[in-house]
Amino acid sequence: MFINVQRTHSLRSYEGESGPMAIVVGEGHPVGEGGDTRARYQRLADWTRQVLPVAEITHHWSTHDHQSIDHVPYIGRLSPVSKHLYVATGFGGWGMTTGTVAGLLLRDLILGRENPWAEVFAPNRVNLAGTRDLMRLTFTIGKHWVGDRLRRQPPELAIGEGKVVAATHGQIALYRDEQGEMHAHSATCTHMGCVLQFNGAEKSWDCPCHGSRFSAIDGRVLHGPALEALARRELDEIEEVRKAG
Ligand code: FES
Known part of the structure; x- marks a missing residue:
């Protein structure tokens, strides 16, 4: 296994059924704060092609990497x-x-x-070594908890896109799947109530506060700490708000 000094990439190899394969890790970010995840996968692929003779990129996925405040487990x-x-x-x-x-x-x-x-x-x-990081994290959680509630997005959605939109009560996490079907769920994380962010590469709703993730199709929990699925919401609720202007 190889890992670079700044720890932005790591590489390991294994023998796949069709020949040698490599697992490349990088583009890490706090859950729900990664921006365009598809662009991150693209950068990772570009970097891999620079350092390895790549025939094909066969899989990609995102996962959690839990870290303590002072970096000791x-x-x-x-x-x-x-x-x-x-x-x-x-x-x-x-x-x-x-x-x-x-x-x-x-x-x-x-x-x-x-x-x-x-x-x-x-x-x-x-361990006081982590106090500054803890304060920064607490501030970030507070910022998401309050600030994300003020967002207002128009509900027009392209295929494969998701947005948090205003509804009669609270906000709705709206997703249009690859077949064009709309899926509406509560945009409030069932753990402690932060507003979710759409992950365009994984088609999941990700929480920027403590990292829970939910399926954009059916709202089920993909990753804790949340235990409860997102509640389903009605598309009419968004339409009412739009008509009200
Ligand atoms: S509020 Fe979402 S994971 Fe804690």
């Missing part, structure tokens, strides 16, 4: 009073390595053994 008891509840998360792209660390550390915690790394990875540690 959370591994250990979920809270100081948890007796039987453990957590291992925030691997920040280093899951093969820190997943193994988590296995060793959680084994020791469960068996009541001393482990010198327990304190480093403790999920309830206080």
